[in-house]
Amino acid sequence: MSKAATSTSVASGRLFGNRIVVWDIAESRKLYGSGYYGKPIGVPKPKGLEFDAALVLDLMEGCFLVEKGRLKISQVDGRQVSQTEIKKICKKQYVDFEAKYLVFLDLREKGYVVSPGIKFGCDFAVYEQGPGIDHAPYLVQVFRATDEISATGIVLAGRLATTVKKQFILAIPKMTEKKVEYVGFDWWRA
Template identity: 50%
Template sequence: MIRAVLLGLRAVVFDREAARRLYASGYYGKPLGIPKPRGSNFDAPLELGLLETLHLLERGMLEVYDEEGHRVSVEEVRRRAERFIPKFELLYKVYRDLRDRGYVVRSGLKYGSDFAVYERGPGLEHAPYLVHVMRVDEEIDPLEIVRAGRLSHSVRKAFILALTGPRDTPIRYLLLKWSKP
């Protein structure tokens, strides 16, 4: 079992061999100090975000400990994420769904979206999709859609709205394509 230490809003896998295995198994995390790794041949600890940490914990791929060496439960990681990540429940629901469908899901922050989504993985391709997560009953300003569409078009990515709600609300994915009038 791969062991990680929870440090603030991140979990770190310090065992470098375990870090390489975990990264190779689905491009989880980011090797510390390596901005754009080429494959899993790196020699560094692996930093995981709370969404990734929770996902891996729930799937039995990771054990998480605090700084004193005490085991951290799925519920504790979830509570921490809920406390510090706005709209965590919706984000995690979409993250988990996309991962379960076989996609590689990374932060989309640099593109102004929630997720950048890959079909194969970073370093193998550019992310073809940007995903923005919203509540199904949330209103959106049409100008925001235009801005997101123009940005995604300029970086050659498809813009997807993921609409959902709490618990059993299904996720609806809407692919928006930019077109010229």
């Protein structure tokens, strides 16, 4: 499995609240193996593709995979969820979805593996290679250029990142230009 791995098949997922489940094991393995999308249910740290579990995706991953033509999503009643509809659902679930999604897209297009960063108190945990291969070296928080961040906020985020041996990065999306600027913080001990 590598950052460049791709697959042309389309997986089928079912929308349950704010998660999407791919029940077919072969499709789950293929999707996971093509870029570390989602997490196999009940497998905390999968080693390779030898898991026998459904795959659970967060909404942002699902939106991305639908946009790339790699996933079809249906409701519990079987009705198909369109790309427009999944984006509407995402906008309800994520604060400032469009800015966060632009950062997600930018990181994915640069070859990084992007996971939700909620357990670290940030928007994304970002891997260079993938879960099980390396630890996520970056914690990314999305800020608009007009947002205010206090010195205390930066120190808190930096201390957390340092404690878990990661670099804290601010991602600043330029919405009109469809690009993202990044500011990384390194912490030194005196």
